[in-house]
Amino acid sequence: MEKDALxxxxxxxxxxxxxxxxxxxxxxxxIVRREGLRAVMSGLRAAPFDYAVLLDLTCVDFLATExxxxxxxxxxxxxxxxxxxxxxSLPGGNPVVDSLSGxxxxxxxxxxxxxxxxxxxxxxxxxxxxxxxxxxxxGNPLLKSYPxxxxxxxxxLKD
Amino acid sequence: MESRIQKGxxxxxxxxxxxxxxxxxxxxxxxxxxxxxxxxxxxxxxIGYLHRGFEKTCENKTYFNLMPYTDRxxxxxxxxxNMGYAMTMEKMLGVRVPERAQAIxxxxxxxxxxxxxxxxxxxxxxxxxxxxxxxxxxKAREFLWDVIxxxxxxxxxxxYIRIGGVRADLHAGWRESVKTAVAETxxxxxxxxxxxxxxxxxxxxxxxxxxxxxEDALSYxxxxxxxxxxxxxxxxxKAHPYSIYDRxxxxxxxxxxxxxxxxxxxxxxxxxxxxxxxxxxAALIPDTAPAVAEEGLEPTEAVRLGRLHxxxxxxxxxPNLEGSEKDRYPDILTADAPxxxxxxxxxxxxxxxxxxHFLFFMKGFGIRPPKGDVYFSVxxxxxEVGFYVVSDGTDRPYRLHLRAPCFHLLSALEQLIxxxxxxxxxxxxxxxxxxxxxLDR
Numbered sequence: 001m002e003k004d005a006l007x008x009x010x011x012x013x014x015x016x017x018x019x020x021x022x023x024x025x026x027x028x029x030x031i032v033r034r035e036g037l038r039a040v041m042s043g044l045r046a047a048p049f050d051y052a053v054l055l056d057l058t059c060v061d062f063l064a065t066e067x068x069x070x071x072x073x074x075x076x077x078x079x080x081x082x083x084x085x086x087x088x089s090l091p092g093g094n095p096v097v098d099s100l101s102g103x104x105x106x107x108x109x110x111x112x113x114x115x116x117x118x119x120x121x122x123x124x125x126x127x128x129x130x131x132x133x134x135x136x137x138x139g140n141p142l143l144k145s146y147p148x149x150x151x152x153x154x155x156x157l158k159d
Numbered sequence: 160m161e162s163r164i165q166k167g168x169x170x171x172x173x174x175x176x177x178x179x180x181x182x183x184x185x186x187x188x189x190x191x192x193x194x195x196x197x198x199x200x201x202x203x204x205x206i207g208y209l210h211r212g213f214e215k216t217c218e219n220k221t222y223f224n225l226m227p228y229t230d231r232x233x234x235x236x237x238x239x240x241n242m243g244y245a246m247t248m249e250k251m252l253g254v255r256v257p258e259r260a261q262a263i264x265x266x267x268x269x270x271x272x273x274x275x276x277x278x279x280x281x282x283x284x285x286x287x288x289x290x291x292x293x294x295x296x297x298k299a300r301e302f303l304w305d306v307i308x309x310x311x312x313x314x315x316x317x318x319y320i321r322i323g324g325v326r327a328d329l330h331a332g333w334r335e336s337v338k339t340a341v342a343e344t345x346x347x348x349x350x351x352x353x354x355x356x357x358x359x360x361x362x363x364x365x366x367x368x369x370x371x372x373x374e375d376a377l378s379y380x381x382x383x384x385x386x387x388x389x390x391x392x393x394x395x396x397k398a399h400p401y402s403i404y405d406r407x408x409x410x411x412x413x414x415x416x417x418x419x420x421x422x423x424x425x426x427x428x429x430x431x432x433x434x435x436x437x438x439x440x441a442a443l444i445p446d447t448a449p450a451v452a453e454e455g456l457e458p459t460e461a462v463r464l465g466r467l468h469x470x471x472x473x474x475x476x477x478p479n480l481e482g483s484e485k486d487r488y489p490d491i492l493t494a495d496a497p498x499x500x501x502x503x504x505x506x507x508x509x510x511x512x513x514x515x516h517f518l519f520f521m522k523g524f525g526i527r528p529p530k531g532d533v534y535f536s537v538x539x540x541x542x543e544v545g546f547y548v549v550s551d552g553t554d555r556p557y558r559l560h561l562r563a564p565c566f567h568l569l570s571a572l573e574q575l576i577x578x579x580x581x582x583x584x585x586x587x588x589x590x591x592x593x594x595x596x597x598l599d600r
Contacts, residue, residue, distance in 0.1 A: 025250055025533050052377050056534075056562040060549055072547065074534060074562070078377075078391070081398050085534065106380035109570040117214075127163060132207035132599060141215055148219050 006080070010049065014040045029085045034071075037088050038098040044075060044084070045103055051075035051084060054104035059114045063144040068092030069120055073100075090120065099125040117142035164191050164203040172200060179208055183286050183585045186595030190572070190584065197580045202573045209595035217559040222248060222322065222526040223500075223519075225559070230316035232561060233597040235278045236271035236540045238264075238307070241320035246401060247535035247546040248322045251528045254498055259444060259490040260324035261402045266337070266440045267319065268537070269433040270307055273344060274300045275540030275592070276384070276426040276433075283423065283589030284355060287364050292351050299347035302340040309336060322526065323499045324492035327484055329444070337441050341434050348430055355423070365419035369575045369587030376417060380567035383542025385591060388425040389417030395538035407439050422590040447490065498526060525554050541565050541592050565591075565598040 007021050007028055017036025022029045032040050044051045053076040060070045067089035075084045090097055099122035100107040111122045112131040119140040122128055130137065137153070139146050168174055178189035187208035193201040213232070217225045229244045230237035242264050249256060256264075281296035304314050309330040311319035319326045330336075355361045371381075376389040386393055394411045396404040412428035414421030455475040456464070464470045484491075485502035492499045500519060505512025519525050528550045536545035542564030549558040568591045576584050 024531055027534060054380050055382075055536075055543065056380075056545060056547065056560070058547060058560040060532075060558045072532075072560075074545070074547070078393055083399075083534070104380065105375070105378040105574075106567045106570050109566065113566075130207075132210040134207070141212060146215075148215060 006049075006082075010044070014043060024085070027083065027085055029087060032086055032088045034088045034090055034097050037071075037086075038100065038103075041073070041075075041086070041100055042103055044086075049077065050079045051077045053078065054100065054107055054110070055083065057100070057107060057110040057114065059118045059120055059142075061118060061142065061144045066091070069095045069118060071097055071114075071120070094121075095119070096121040096123055098123055099128075101125055116140070119143070162191060162203055162205075164193055164201055167201065168193050169200075171195075177584060179205075183588065185282055185589075185593050186598075188593060188595065188598075190576075190588075192581065192584075194581060197582070199576055199579055199581060199584070202576050204569060204572050206569065207599050209599040211600065213561065213600040214559055217556055219555065221522075221554045222528070222556065225556075226321065227316065227318045230318055231596050232563070232600065233275070233539060233541065233544070233565075233594045234315055235594060236268070236275040237315060237317050238267040238271040238320055239275075239537060239539045240544060241318060242268050242402075243535070243537040243539070243544045244546055245320050245322045246537060247533055247548055248526070248528065250535045251531070251533040251548060251550065252322075252495070252498060252526070254323050254493050254495050256324055256402075256493055257490050258403075259328075259447075260492065262440050262444045263325050263329060263491065264320055265402055265404065265407070266329075266437060266444070267307065267310075267325075269436045269440070270303050270340070272538075272540050273430050273433045274303045276430050277303075277344075279540070279589070279592035280351070280423060280426055283419075283586060284351075284361070286585045286589050287361055289355060289358070289361060292354055295347045295350055295354075299340075299344045302336075302343040306333065306336045306340050309333070321492070321499065323495065328447070328487045328491050334441060334446075337437065341437055344430070344434060348427060352427065362420065364582070364586045365423060365590070367416060367418050367420075368579065368583050369422075369590065370416050370418040371571060371575060372417065375571065375574070379571040381542065381571070382564050382567070383539065384425045384429055385417075385422055385568055386542065387411065388414035388421035390415055395536055395543050399536070401535075401537060403440075403443070407436050409433075409436050419586045419590040447487070497524075523554055527552060527554050536562065539564055541568065541594065541597070544597075561597075561600060563597045563600060565594050569593055569598060 011018050011021060017033050017040050019031045019033055055074040055076045058072050060072060062068055062070060069090040071088045073086040099111055101111060109131060111125055112128060114120050115128050116130040116133050117140055173194045175192050175194060176189060177192060178184040179187045189205040191203045192199050213228055216228060229240040232240045277296040277300045281293045284292035308314050311317040371389055373389050373391055376386050376391060390413050392411060392413060397411055409432045412425050414425050455473040456470060457475060461470050485504045488502055497519060501512055501515045506516040530550055530552045532549040534545060534547045536543045544564060545562030547560040548556050551557040575587055
């Protein structure tokens with residue numbers, strides 16, 4: 001299969017940084033070590049892999065597990081017409097990962113959203129601050145530990 | 160707190176706010192501008208005014224219950240969102256959808272796509288002073304929404320496309336109303352081409368303004384008409400065909416320069432293609448016996464007779480009323496048991512029907528996909544509408560993330576207006592089609 005050959009090639013190229021690969025309902029998934037994330041991503045973006053578009057970037061909070069946060073990236077290659085999912089686990093204590101804002105311009109806002117919603121830090125991000133919630137909002141709403149019906153604002157209303 | 164733009168501003172420049180409530184901001188959206196005369200030195204975009212916690216809410220709703228929330232993402236084309244979510248879940252559950260339902264879905268999403276483009280261009284033209292175009296396009300949209308309203312029962316937040324199929328069959332006489340809508344829209348598009356294409360005022364405000372290069376468009380994750388206006392061929396309907404799109408003939412219009420005018424033109428030409436698709440799909444959908452008896456007892460009369468015994472004749476019910484569609488279910492909903500709401504006829508009349516109703520709606524039952532995660536996307540009005548769903552095996556999603564095409568488009572706005580004039584903000588912003596519900600979720 002062409003797809004498998006591609007995954008094999010990617011694994012061979014970034015052998016040190018890729019933990020494993022999987023297939024999920026027909027989609028190819030690569031699990032990457034967080035230290036090597038930026039290297040893998042910049043390699044995938046360039047030829048011969050040519051994943052030129054960062055389709056999506058998000059995070060999942062697995063509260064009970066040791067590696068609490070899982071970053072999920074979706075890449076798209078126009079020349080190959082294929083999508084690829086990349087995952088990287090982050091520890092709950094100090095969730096920090098390299099920023100991809102130098103590789104893709106939309107990573108700037110996407111990472112701000114993850115920072116806003118999950119409190120994940122991105123090293124090398126030019127302007128890491130909240131994007132959807134307001135200044136003065138306390139907590140990170142998409143964390144599993146944040147109660148669904150919790151009410152804010154904690155900012156006093158103006159007269 | 161001081162914003163980034165305030166910190167970096169030169170003392171001799173002027174800082175002004177556009178928005179959060181500005182007539183040209185389609186929704187609530189704020190751009191802070193640093194101006195030197197009329198020239199924009201720097202811009203900062205602030206979003207989040209319409210944030211409703213969509214993703215958090217979905218984690219606390221069952222897979223079936225969260226459908227109406229998807230209507231409220233891109234509220235101008237809710238059916239495409241419905242379809243995106245429904246197909247994501249179908250991919251996860253491995254459900255096969257009946258042929259007729261697939262065709263109805265495509266018909267509905269193309270109607271929605273046209274109304275999405277019409278709304279975007281109408282507002283954009285109006286902000287550039289072409290109020291006639293606005294009125295013409297709103298007129299065409301009414302005809303499209305007539306079809307949607309007669310079939311689904313509502314104009315905007317329809318929740319019509321369901322996991323496993325569609326909510327109800329098309330309304331009686333749909334063929335005529337689709338025909339009218341297509342003819343009216345064609346007429347309006349022709350008029351608008353005549354009004355705007357060579358209009359010097361419109362050209363001055365759109366040609367080579369807000370231009371984006373191919374590389375930047377890709378780097379910003381643009382999809383949909385805005386990406387295609389920059390000359391990149393990527394349409395989810397062609398690249399990763401879903402539903403019955405692989406059997407339909409349509410072209411994907413491309414632009415050359417990625418400026419406001421190209422974004423206008425690509426949308427206009429895309430509407431032509433959507434009309435083509437609608438005609439093809441309408442020909443694919445066979446006529447069936449109407450689900451609801453056109454001739455029959457009035458409901459009040461049926462109730463009166465029913466006191467003695469069940470009347471033999473059919474009852475004339477509204478097509479949108481629950482409990483009149485069981486005959487149509489095999490065509491419009493999948494037979495895979497726990498995915499669809501059981502027919503109301505059974506729920507109200509038999510014990511087994513009532514049990515299966517409860518088994519669908521009770522907490523902890525209903526739709527329970529296997530553990531795992533899934534990403535699926537459809538081509539929305541603004542670009543690739545993707546859903547990323549993580550399931551932990553329970554009846555509600557562990558995490559649901561929407562890839563909102565608008566979010567990626569708007570992240571490029573700062574770059575596009577920097578160095579331009581203040582008046583260029585309006586057409587540039589207008590041509591991007593910002594939809595608050597989808598942007599802020």
